[in-house]
Structure formats: C-alpha cells, structure tokens
Amino acid sequence: MPSTTFAPDEPLISTIDAVAYEARTGLSATPKTLSPWLFYDEAGSHLFEQITELPEYYLTRTERSIFAANASEILSEAALGQGPSGKLTLIELGAGTATKTGILLAEAVRQQGSVVYQPVDVSETALAEASENILSNIPGVTVRSQVTDYTREALPLNRLPDTRTLALYIGSSIGNFMPEDARDVLRNLRAQLLPGDTLLLGTDLAPNGGPVANKTVATLLAAYDDAAGVTAAFNLNVLTRLNRDLGADFVPANFRHRACWNPAESRIEMHLESLIAQRVHIPVNSSGRAFTVDFARGESIHTENSYKFTSAAVDALLASAKFRKMKSWEDPQHLFAVTLATAV
Ligand code: AVJ
Numbered sequence: 001m002p003s004t005t006f007a008p009d010e011p012l013i014s015t016i017d018a019v020a021y022e023a024r025t026g027l028s029a030t031p032k033t034l035s036p037w038l039f040y041d042e043a044g045s046h047l048f049e050q051i052t053e054l055p056e057y058y059l060t061r062t063e064r065s066i067f068a069a070n071a072s073e074i075l076s077e078a079a080l081g082q083g084p085s086g087k088l089t090l091i092e093l094g095a096g097t098a099t100k101t102g103i104l105l106a107e108a109v110r111q112q113g114s115v116v117y118q119p120v121d122v123s124e125t126a127l128a129e130a131s132e133n134i135l136s137n138i139p140g141v142t143v144r145s146q147v148t149d150y151t152r153e154a155l156p157l158n159r160l161p162d163t164r165t166l167a168l169y170i171g172s173s174i175g176n177f178m179p180e181d182a183r184d185v186l187r188n189l190r191a192q193l194l195p196g197d198t199l200l201l202g203t204d205l206a207p208n209g210g211p212v213a214n215k216t217v218a219t220l221l222a223a224y225d226d227a228a229g230v231t232a233a234f235n236l237n238v239l240t241r242l243n244r245d246l247g248a249d250f251v252p253a254n255f256r257h258r259a260c261w262n263p264a265e266s267r268i269e270m271h272l273e274s275l276i277a278q279r280v281h282i283p284v285n286s287s288g289r290a291f292t293v294d295f296a297r298g299e300s301i302h303t304e305n306s307y308k309f310t311s312a313a314v315d316a317l318l319a320s321a322k323f324r325k326m327k328s329w330e331d332p333q334h335l336f337a338v339t340l341a342t343a344v
Helices: 013-028 042-051 058-079 101-112 124-137 179-190 217-223 230-246 311-320
Strands: 087-093 115-121 141-143 163-169 198-204 255-262 267-274 278-282 291-295 300-307 323-330 336-343
Touching: 013 230, 013 278, 013 291, 042 230, 058 087, 058 101, 058 163, 058 198, 058 217, 058 323, 058 336, 087 101, 101 115, 101 124, 115 124, 124 141, 163 179, 179 311, 198 311, 217 255, 217 267, 230 255, 230 267, 230 300, 311 323, 311 336
Parallel strands: 087 115, 087 163, 115 141, 163 198
Antiparallel strands: 198 336, 255 267, 267 300, 278 291, 323 336
16 A cells, blocks of 8 residues: 555545555455455445444554553553653554554543654554544643554654653554564564554454454354354455556355454454356556456455464564563453553
8 A cells, every 4th residue: 555645535546556456466366365455445444434333343442442441551551661751652553543542642641741652654634533532632741652563664754852752553454464474564664663662452352262252253253244244244344445546347145244253373364255247347557457366166266364373472572673571551352452561
C-alpha cells in the first residue's frame, strides 16, 4: 500500500496500481488470495467500525476494558527508568481512528501533565478523525500524525530530547500477519527504538490458551461470522471494491462468506467461496492489461488470516524482534491479552 495521500472516494493512480497489483498476483495464484488491507476502503472501514460493536466481536470491547482497568499501571510500568524530567511519548502503529487510545492518553496526561501522541496509519481520513477526537476530548495531548505504511517504510519517529517512547500496536492488528511478517513488522519498529523504550502489544488469545479453558473455537467462529451478517458484508465488500477501482465484474451474490479455524496455524481464516463455476473479467491490472479469473464451484479466495496467540507465542514473537516481556494483562475471561515489552 503506497503512503501517498489520497481521498477515499478518489484514489490516486498509485492506489489503483496497488489494488491492481494485489488483484492480479492474488487471483492468479493457487489457491487464490487477496490481502486484508483491501478491505479498508470507505465502505469497508465503516463496516469494520460496525464489527467492533457486534455482540459476537469481543475483541475491541475486551481490549478497551483491559485498558480501562489497568491504564495507570501500564503507563507507570512503561515510564519506569525515566529520568525525573523524562516523559513518555506515545506512537501508535495503524492508529485508525484511535478510539481506544484515548484511555491511555488521558492517563499519560494525568501522570505527566502532557503527552505527545504520534499516530501512524495509511489512511489520512482515519488520522484526521483520530486527531479531532483526541484534541477535542483530551486536553494536554499534542498530536503529530503521519501517513505511513509501517509494514514497508521506516517509522517517522520524532524523538524529543529527554523522552522515552511507548509504541502502541494494539487491536490485534499484528494478527493479520504470517509469523515471519509479524516478526519483521516488530523488527522494523524495534530498529527505531532505543533500549528502555517500550511496546504495548494487543493480541487475541488462542482458544483455551489462558489458564482457564473458557474460550472455545465456537466463540472465535462467531466473532468472525456474526448473526447480523456484518462480517460477511465486510468480506464481500472487497469484491465491490475491485469492481469500482478496477472495473471488474464480480457479482457478490455469487460468493459466500466463510470463516474457519485452522488449528495447525492457530488462526481464523476468512474466505469468499464461489457458489457457481464462473469467469470474472478484470479490465485493469498493474501493467494496464485486462485479465480473466476462472472459479470452479466451491473454489475460494482466501482474504484474511487472524492469528490467535498463546502467551508463550507472544513471548517468542517479542524475543524474535529483540523485545522482552515486562508484564501482561488479560480480561477475567482470558479472551485477550495486552503485553508490555521493553526494547533490549
Ligand atoms: C483489524 C485485523 C484486528 O482480525 O479481528 C474483523 C479484522 N476481520 N473481522 C481481526 C477483522 C474480520 C480484525 N483486525
């Protein structure tokens, strides 16, 4: 995804090129795939916001409750080792609209009087919404937002004298990446940090991964296949996006949303399954040439992975990027974990 500034309803050519590239490479592969970043056009971002409020989608509200219960401890642990005049600066990867971050920012202001907040995201509109929310609700926060693709580019870390950085990577965003890519994203972040800086990582827990075995595969499946069909609409919207951005002729009604649990990989997978044998035409590709995609009945496009972690898996991932766990917090039902780690 390019870091170029764009309006959601009027993408620059470079965004279209990136979409075309993903469509051509992903849909000509076996099995067919599409990258999850394609979900987040204007309609898809709106659908995701709706997902976060669904009764089945426990992730967002659970992480928020962990922040609400532990913000004071999280911030003071992260500030350990600061000099007397030292302050924490918060940077957030993939900040989106930063709705949960407010709890942590308000606590940072309470503890240190003021805070500089640097949200990083590929979406300029999401960042604009984030700054507005934060600035109008939490006095004492200075916002410096940056449009960057943190998976491909160096982070624009503005290090102020006398400050330590607390990097936030929350919302289970890391779960979208295959293990090696997740490690590389954290290594890219680690490369911009100094020893003693910290990372707060939000991860969804594997079923029965916590000390109490009360998270089932059914809990997970419901979160990715809700009764109201919002997740189905979110998944199918990627086809509508390809129609709009590339002039493709997908008929979304000819596909169905499917979520499954892959125990060997410890991940939820989302697929779009073709209900019939069909041929789809895609007039625009990255080299400007049209191409066609044939689907057998029952064949699917793999659109997303959402990895679920044991606490040992979180430790190993952190260690592979030169972080060491300081402390972690879970909700009482052990659905979700928030882990604070220090750069070593
Ligand atoms: C935004 C990647 C954390 O994996 O739970 C929600 C995206 N996909 N429902 C997740 C998503 C289907 C979400 N993340």
